[in-house]
Amino acid sequence: MSEYNLALENVSKTFGRRLIFCDLNFVLNSGCIYGIAGPNGSGKSTLAKILCGLISPTSGKVIHTFQSNTITRERIHNHIGFLSPYLFLYDEFTAEENLIYFAKIRGINFDKDKVDSLFDKLNLLDRKNDLLREYSSGMKQRIKLIFALLHSPQLLIYDEPTANLDNEGKEIFYEIIRQQSVDSLVIIASNENGDLNLCSEVIQLKNYKEKK
Amino acid sequence: MKAYWLFKKDWQSELRTRYAINALAMFVLITISVILFSVGSENISDYLTGGLFWVVIFFSAMSGLSRVFVSEEERGTTLTLQLIASPSTVFNGKLIFNLLLVCLMNLVITCLFSILFDSFIINNVFLFVFTLVLGSSGIAISSTIIAAIISKASAKGTLYPVLSFPILLPLILILLELTKFSMDGKSLEESFVELAVLVCYDVIMLTASHLLFDFIWRE
Numbered sequence: 001m002s003e004y005n006l007a008l009e010n011v012s013k014t015f016g017r018r019l020i021f022c023d024l025n026f027v028l029n030s031g032c033i034y035g036i037a038g039p040n041g042s043g044k045s046t047l048a049k050i051l052c053g054l055i056s057p058t059s060g061k062v063i064h065t066f067q068s069n070t071i072t073r074e075r076i077h078n079h080i081g082f083l084s085p086y087l088f089l090y091d092e093f094t095a096e097e098n099l100i101y102f103a104k105i106r107g108i109n110f111d112k113d114k115v116d117s118l119f120d121k122l123n124l125l126d127r128k129n130d131l132l133r134e135y136s137s138g139m140k141q142r143i144k145l146i147f148a149l150l151h152s153p154q155l156l157i158y159d160e161p162t163a164n165l166d167n168e169g170k171e172i173f174y175e176i177i178r179q180q181s182v183d184s185l186v187i188i189a190s191n192e193n194g195d196l197n198l199c200s201e202v203i204q205l206k207n208y209k210e211k212k
Numbered sequence: 213m214k215a216y217w218l219f220k221k222d223w224q225s226e227l228r229t230r231y232a233i234n235a236l237a238m239f240v241l242i243t244i245s246v247i248l249f250s251v252g253s254e255n256i257s258d259y260l261t262g263g264l265f266w267v268v269i270f271f272s273a274m275s276g277l278s279r280v281f282v283s284e285e286e287r288g289t290t291l292t293l294q295l296i297a298s299p300s301t302v303f304n305g306k307l308i309f310n311l312l313l314v315c316l317m318n319l320v321i322t323c324l325f326s327i328l329f330d331s332f333i334i335n336n337v338f339l340f341v342f343t344l345v346l347g348s349s350g351i352a353i354s355s356t357i358i359a360a361i362i363s364k365a366s367a368k369g370t371l372y373p374v375l376s377f378p379i380l381l382p383l384i385l386i387l388l389e390l391t392k393f394s395m396d397g398k399s400l401e402e403s404f405v406e407l408a409v410l411v412c413y414d415v416i417m418l419t420a421s422h423l424l425f426d427f428i429w430r431e
Contacts, residue, residue, distance in 0.1 A: 054294055054430070074298050082295050088288035090221075092228040104217035105296050105305075147292075 003067050004030040004079065004154035004185045006051065011060035013046055020046055021208040024060070030154060033181045035196045036189040038205030044189040045084065047205065048159040051187065052082050066154055078106070081148035084159035085141070091133035095124065095143050098132060099150060106151050118146045122172060137164040145173065149180070156180055159189045174198060214297060218305025222280065223312070231283050236276035236317050243268045244324055258331045262391040265325050265332065266384055269351070272317055274373045277355035280306045281363035290363075299429040303356070303422065310359075311352040318348050335397030342400070343390040346410045350383045353414060357421040360428045379417075386410050 005027060012022035020043035028034050036044050049055045050062060053076040064071040066079060089098045096115070103110040119125040122142040132140065141164045148156060158177065162170045177198055180186055188195050196202055226232055247264055256264075284290045293302055322344065325332045334340045358379065362371045386409050393403045400407070 052295070054291065056430070077295055077298065080295065086288070087291055087295075089292060090225060090289060091287070092225055097224075101217065101221040102292075102296050105214055105221065105301070107214045 003065075005065040006155065006185060006187075007061075007063040007065070009061045009063070011047075011050065011057045011062060013043060013050065014058045019209065021205050022210070024203075024208055026203065028185055028187065030183065030185040031181065032201065033177065033186040033188060033199045035199030035202035036187065036205060037191060037196055037202050039191075042205040042209075044191075044205060045086070045159050048082075048084065048157050048187070048189045051155075051157055052076070052080050064155070078151070079154050081151070081153035081156045082159075083141075083144050083148040083157070083161055085163040086159075087144055087147075089132055089140070089143060089147065092131065094129050094131055095119075095135070095146075096128045098143070099146060102147060103150055108151050115146060115150070118149065121176070122146065122169075138166060138169055141165055142169060142172075145176065149176075154184050156184050156186045157189070158187070158195075160192070160195075161188060161190065162192055162195055170194060214301045215304035215308060218293075218297060218301060219308040219312075222305065222309045226309075229283075232276040232279040232313060235279065236272055236313065237320075239272045239275040240268065240317065240321055240324070243271060244321075244328065248328060256329075256331055258333060258395050259392055261325070261329050261331045262395055263388055265321065265391065266347075266387055268321055268325075269318060269347075270380065270384060271373075272321070273314060273351050273355055274376060276317075277310050277313065277352070278359040278362060278368065278372045280310055280356060281359040282368055285363040294429070299426045300422065302429060303360070303425045306360075307352060307356045307421075310356045311349065314348045314352045314355070315345075318344055334394050336394045336399070339390065339398065339400055339403055340394035342407065343387060343394060343410070346407070346414060347383065347387045347390075350410065350414045350417060351380065353417045353421055354379050354383070357417070357424065357428075360425060383410075383413055386413070 008024045008026045011024040013020040024047070036047055038044055046055070050057050053062070053073050064076055064079065071079060093101070099115055100110050116125065119128050122145065124139065124142055127135070127139070132143070135143065145161075148158075156177075161177070162173055165173060174194070177186060177188070188199060190196060247268070284293060297305075354376065358372060358375050362368050362375060365371050386406055390403060390406050390410065393406070
C-alpha cells in the first residue's frame, strides 16, 4: 500500500470579506475514503481545489507526504487524480487522443491495455475513437474518471463524482472508487448520500464557519 | 519532451479548430490590402516600407497570439492543464507554439512585402534574416507571457494590445533600426550594438517570463 498522507494545519479560506471555512485541522491517510460534505456554497469544491494545490488557502498549510517525503507544490500534480464536473477535456480530440496527450504531457507511457480495460469497464470501448464533442455529459464524466486514474495517482480527489451519471454508471464508479481506496487516499466532496456512504469519515464543512 | 507534447497537442488542436491561423491569415491579408489601396500608385520610401512591415507584424501578432491561453480559458481546459503539467512545461509548450506561429506569419508577410512593394529591397539579407529570427523570438516570448496575464481578465481583446504596446515598443524600435540597416546594406559588425540589444531583450524577457509565469498560472 502506498503511504500517502495529507495534513491540513489551520487551513482557512476567505473570498474578499466572505469567510468560506476556517481552522481545518486534519490528517488524512491512504487506505481510506474521506468525505467532504456541506450545503451549497459551503466550500466543498474550494477545499478540493486547495487540496490539489490549484488554489492557495488564505491561511494555514496543506502538507502532502509520500513515503515520508514532503511533496513540493511544483510536483503535486504527479501524485493527484482529480475529477469534477467543472473539469473539461478537449472536444476536438477523440477520447483516446485526449488520454494519449495527457499521458505524454505528464511524461508517462500511455498504457493502452490499462486504458482499454477502463474503457471496457465504463462501457466506452466502442466509442473511444469518437470526438469528445459527440459525447453526452454522462459519457464525458466517465472519460474524466479514466483521466484521473491514468497515471496511477496516490491521492484521488473526486468532486461530485457521480454528477450526470445514470444508476448503472454510479455503480461502476462506486466499484472503481472502492478498488482504488485499497492502496490510495480517496477524498470525495459531495452531497449525494450514495457517494458519502462510501466514506469511512465525513468532514462537515458547516461546522467550520466560525473561528474557535 | 513534456513541453514538446504540449506543443504538439496545441498544434493538432489548432489544425482542427483554426482559431489562431485564420485570425492571423485574415489580418495579414486585410492589412496589406489596405496599405496597398492607401498607397495607390505613389512611390513610398524604402524606410517607410520597412516601418509598415513591422506595423503589419505587430498588429497581426496582436490579433492571433493571445489565443494560446485565451482558448484554454474559454474552453475551460486551464484546470486540466494545471492538473497534468508543471507551470514551466506549460509555458515552454505554449512558447514553442507561438514561436512557430510568429515565424510562419513573418515568413508570409516577408514574401508578400517582397512581391507587392517595389521599395522593399534588402541589401544585407543575412542581417535581415538575423533580425527577423531574433525579432520573432522577442515577439513570441512577450506575446506568450502577456497572453497568460490577460487570459483571466474579462476585457481580453482590449487589454492585449494595450499591455503589449509598452512591452513591445523597445523591441519594435530596435527592429526598425536593424531593418533600415539591412536595407542600407550595413554589415553585421556595424549593427553589433543593435543586435546585442535585441539579444538582451530576448534573454531578459525569457528569464522574467519564466520567473513570473508560476504566479500568473496559479490562482
